[in-house]
Amino acid sequence: MRCAPNPNGPWHVGHARMPAVIGTYKQRYDGWFCVRFDDTDPETKRPDLDAYDAILEGVDYLGFTPDAVYRASDRLEIYYDHARELIELGGAYTCELPGEEFSALKNAGKPSPNRDKDPETVLAEFEGMVAGEYDPGEMVLRVKTDIKHKNPALRDWVAFRLIDTPHPRAEAAEYRCWPLLDFQSGIDDHLLGITHIVRGIDLQDSAKRQQFVYDYFGWEYPEVIHWGHVQLDDYDVKTSTSTIRELIEAGELDGWDDPRAPTLASLERRGIRGEAITAAMVELGTSTSDVDLAMSSIYAHNRELVDDASDRRFLVRDGRELPLAGSPPEEANPPVHPDHEDRGTRSIPVEDAVLLEEGDLPGREERIWLKGLGSFLYTRDVLQYTGEEIDVVREGGVDVVHWVPATGSVPVRLRTTEEDVLGRAEPGVADLEPDELIQFERVGFARIDGRESVDDGERIVAYYAHP
RNA sequence: GCUCCGAUAGUGUAGUCCGGCCAAUCAUAUUGCCCUCUCGAGGCAAUGACCGGGGUUCAAAUCCCCGUCGGAGCACCA
Structure with missing residues (x-):
C-alpha cells in the first residue's frame, strides 16, 4: 500500500488517517507500505521543502516506519519512458488546443483534431515537450480514452503539461514537462507493486481514468476504495493546511504546534500519543461518506495510554x-x-x-x-x-x-x-x-x-x- | 447541465454482498449510582439509530423502484 501525500505543508489531524489506516493494515496483514510524495506540480501546488521531513516525522509520530520513501520528482524519466511507450501503442496524442476549446469539444463528445496524428509525429512532439521546445499552454499530451464516454470527466484527459516554474527541489529543478497525478500515480502504483489503494472521494474518477492506461499496457488495476472527508469537532480553526498557514502568517497562531491548531505537531506538544490518534482513525473505518471525528475519541484512547504513568x-x-x-x-x-x-x-x-x-x-x-x-x-x-x-x-x-x-x-x-x-x-x-x-x-x-x-x-x- | 457515490443513536462503527438467529453490536459521549481524599481510573445502570414512500416476500436495516438530503468529479491541481 502507499501513502501518497502532496508535500505542501505539515500535516493536520485529518492527514493522519491514511498512514494510521494503511500502517495498521500493514501490521495486521503482514503487508508493505511506502510514502510516495506526489510532488509533480511545482506551480499551483508548489511543494514546501520542509514538508517532506515534517510529513515523515508525522508518520513516525503516529507509530509507523515506511518500508520505502519515494519522490515523484525523482522519477520523471520513468514517466517519460512510459509516455513514449504509450504513444507507440497509439494511446496518447499531443494536442495544442487551448484548454477551453478542448473542453467545449469534449463536452459535446467531439474529438480534438489532433486525435489521429500518427505516433511518429506525436512522439516527435512529445520529445519536443520534454526538451522544452514549447511554452506552457502550447502543447499537452492527452491519453486517448473514449471521447464519447458518458462520464465527461473521463474523456481524453491530460497526462503531461509544461510548467516554467522550476521545481523547488534542486534535483528536479531542470524539468519543464510534468505529468499530472492520474498519469504519474497510475504508473507508479503499478511499478511499485501496490495491491491496494485507499484514497479520498475527490479521486473517485481516477481509477476509471487510469484504467485506460492500464488497459493499453495490459496491467491489472489494484483494489481501490474511496473514503470521505474527516471533520474534527472541538476546534475553532478549520482543518485546512492553507487556513492554518494563513493564521500563522497573520500572527494569530504561534506556529504549526500552537495548541489551538488542529495539527499533528500541536497534539504531540500537548502530550497526546500518536497511537491514540491512530486508534481513533482506525475506528473511523473507511466509509465513503464524510465523517466527523470526535476529539473525545482521541482523548479517550490517550487517557487509557497515559493515565497509569502520569x-x-x-x-x-x-x-x-x-x-x-x-x-x-x-x-x-x-x-x-x-x-x-x-x-x-x-x-x-x-x-x-x-x-x-x-x-x-x-x-x-x-x-x-x-x-x-x-x-x-x-x-x-x-x-x-x-x-x-x-x-x-x-x-x-x-x-x-x-x-x-x-x-x-x-x-x-x-x-x-x-x-x-x-x-x-x-x-x-x-x-x-x-x-x-x-x-x-x-x-x-x-x-x-x-x-x-x-x-x-x-x-x-x-x-x-x-x- | 452531464456523471459518479453515499445515508444505522450526539459521534464513530457492526450487520447490508448470500433477507429470517437484529424490538439491531461495540466504542465514545451524556446522566445517575457504587467505589475512591480527583470532575482521572475501576464497577453498574440509563439515554439514544436503521432518511421518507412504495414494491417483492411468509419475513426487509438487508433486495427493487421513486423521492429527499448530503458528498464528489466534469482542470494544462493534488
Missing part, C-alpha cells in the same frame, strides 16, 4: 486566596499516584493561606476537604481546620478540592485549545522536566513544555491535553 499534581487556575486557622499540619502529603502507593507521596508546605479555584469556594459555614490535608470549616472569612478524619467526606456533603499554598506555589501558564490560562501549581512542579506528562488533579492531563521568564521571575509553561 503523576498527580495540583494546579489552581485563577486562584482565590483564603487564610487558614486552627493549626493545620505544616505539610501535606498526597500520593504521587492514587493507584500506585509505591511511588510515594508529594510534599506541599501548607503556610497560612491557600488558593482555591473560584468554583470550589465553600459557602459560609460550609465544610470542605482539601485534598491530602484535611477538612476545614469556612467561617468568619477563614478556613478553620477541623481535623483529618476522612469520614466526613465519606458521610457526604463535603466537597473534596485541590489547592495550593498562597505564596510557596509556582506560577504556571497552561495553554489550552482555546486560550492560555494562568494559575499556580504546587512547588514540586518547578522541578519537573520538559516533556513530562502529568495530571493536574481535577483539571486534566498536561505536558510540561518548559519555563519562561516573566517580570518577577520564572513561570512554568504547560500544554493542556484533555480531561
Whole structure:
C-alpha cells in the first residue's frame, strides 16, 4: 500500500488517517507500505521543502516506519519512458488546443483534431515537450480514452503539461514537462507493486481514468476504495493546511504546534500519543461518506495510554486566596499516584493561606476537604481546620478540592485549545522536566513544555491535553 | 447541465454482498449510582439509530423502484 501525500505543508489531524489506516493494515496483514510524495506540480501546488521531513516525522509520530520513501520528482524519466511507450501503442496524442476549446469539444463528445496524428509525429512532439521546445499552454499530451464516454470527466484527459516554474527541489529543478497525478500515480502504483489503494472521494474518477492506461499496457488495476472527508469537532480553526498557514502568517497562531491548531505537531506538544490518534482513525473505518471525528475519541484512547504513568499534581487556575486557622499540619502529603502507593507521596508546605479555584469556594459555614490535608470549616472569612478524619467526606456533603499554598506555589501558564490560562501549581512542579506528562488533579492531563521568564521571575509553561 | 457515490443513536462503527438467529453490536459521549481524599481510573445502570414512500416476500436495516438530503468529479491541481 502507499501513502501518497502532496508535500505542501505539515500535516493536520485529518492527514493522519491514511498512514494510521494503511500502517495498521500493514501490521495486521503482514503487508508493505511506502510514502510516495506526489510532488509533480511545482506551480499551483508548489511543494514546501520542509514538508517532506515534517510529513515523515508525522508518520513516525503516529507509530509507523515506511518500508520505502519515494519522490515523484525523482522519477520523471520513468514517466517519460512510459509516455513514449504509450504513444507507440497509439494511446496518447499531443494536442495544442487551448484548454477551453478542448473542453467545449469534449463536452459535446467531439474529438480534438489532433486525435489521429500518427505516433511518429506525436512522439516527435512529445520529445519536443520534454526538451522544452514549447511554452506552457502550447502543447499537452492527452491519453486517448473514449471521447464519447458518458462520464465527461473521463474523456481524453491530460497526462503531461509544461510548467516554467522550476521545481523547488534542486534535483528536479531542470524539468519543464510534468505529468499530472492520474498519469504519474497510475504508473507508479503499478511499478511499485501496490495491491491496494485507499484514497479520498475527490479521486473517485481516477481509477476509471487510469484504467485506460492500464488497459493499453495490459496491467491489472489494484483494489481501490474511496473514503470521505474527516471533520474534527472541538476546534475553532478549520482543518485546512492553507487556513492554518494563513493564521500563522497573520500572527494569530504561534506556529504549526500552537495548541489551538488542529495539527499533528500541536497534539504531540500537548502530550497526546500518536497511537491514540491512530486508534481513533482506525475506528473511523473507511466509509465513503464524510465523517466527523470526535476529539473525545482521541482523548479517550490517550487517557487509557497515559493515565497509569502520569503523576498527580495540583494546579489552581485563577486562584482565590483564603487564610487558614486552627493549626493545620505544616505539610501535606498526597500520593504521587492514587493507584500506585509505591511511588510515594508529594510534599506541599501548607503556610497560612491557600488558593482555591473560584468554583470550589465553600459557602459560609460550609465544610470542605482539601485534598491530602484535611477538612476545614469556612467561617468568619477563614478556613478553620477541623481535623483529618476522612469520614466526613465519606458521610457526604463535603466537597473534596485541590489547592495550593498562597505564596510557596509556582506560577504556571497552561495553554489550552482555546486560550492560555494562568494559575499556580504546587512547588514540586518547578522541578519537573520538559516533556513530562502529568495530571493536574481535577483539571486534566498536561505536558510540561518548559519555563519562561516573566517580570518577577520564572513561570512554568504547560500544554493542556484533555480531561 | 452531464456523471459518479453515499445515508444505522450526539459521534464513530457492526450487520447490508448470500433477507429470517437484529424490538439491531461495540466504542465514545451524556446522566445517575457504587467505589475512591480527583470532575482521572475501576464497577453498574440509563439515554439514544436503521432518511421518507412504495414494491417483492411468509419475513426487509438487508433486495427493487421513486423521492429527499448530503458528498464528489466534469482542470494544462493534488
